[in-house]
Amino acid sequence: MIRTISAAVAIFAVITVASGQTDAEKDLIKRTALNYAEGWYEGNADKMESSLSPDLAKRIARSNAQNQTRLDNMTAMALVQGTRLGVGKQTTASEQQKDVTILDVLGGAATVKLEMRDWVDYMHIAKINGKWLIVNVLWEMKPRKGAKSQ
Numbered sequence: 001m002i003r004t005i006s007a008a009v010a011i012f013a014v015i016t017v018a019s020g021q022t023d024a025e026k027d028l029i030k031r032t033a034l035n036y037a038e039g040w041y042e043g044n045a046d047k048m049e050s051s052l053s054p055d056l057a058k059r060i061a062r063s064n065a066q067n068q069t070r071l072d073n074m075t076a077m078a079l080v081q082g083t084r085l086g087v088g089k090q091t092t093a094s095e096q097q098k099d100v101t102i103l104d105v106l107g108g109a110a111t112v113k114l115e116m117r118d119w120v121d122y123m124h125i126a127k128i129n130g131k132w133l134i135v136n137v138l139w140e141m142k143p144r145k146g147a148k149s150q
Contacts, residue, residue: 025127026102032125033098033114037114041088041096043084043085043088045081048080049080052133053128054076056076057136058074058139059073059136059139060138098115110124111124111125112125120140120142123137124136
């Protein structure tokens with residue numbers, strides 16, 4: 001009986017420590033996504049860059065009038081330069097949206113949904129040399145208010 005209780009206490013302690021580490025990692029993952037969003041809205045290129053892998057691939061599928069689809073690509077450098085231009089600063093504080101949902105975490109890989117005012121980013125965030133960085137983003141523009149969805 002005492003062995004069973006001791007084993008149960010030991011297992012509970014391991015689970016508690018592991019979940020605590022997971023919560024701390026989730027906070028770091030969320031902070032990475034928020035640095036991306038806040039950097040954009042603030043026009044803070046350094047904050048944006050701190051969240052990105054230099055090998056970032058940001059993509060969107062776009063269709064033309066003939067319903068042919070292509071992938072448009074953006075690199076980390078292009079995103080940082082766009083942030084530096086300050087386009088995001090045109091969004092007033094009351095209109096800014098930066099809702100982070102962590103969809104999954106396994107080891108050094110995370111999948112995150114970031115909802116901004118005008119679009120949604122689906123991110124893959126990896127732990128690289130001890131730091132969580134965004135490596136892939138597939139994004140989609142939100143439908144304009146009053147527009148019909150496809």
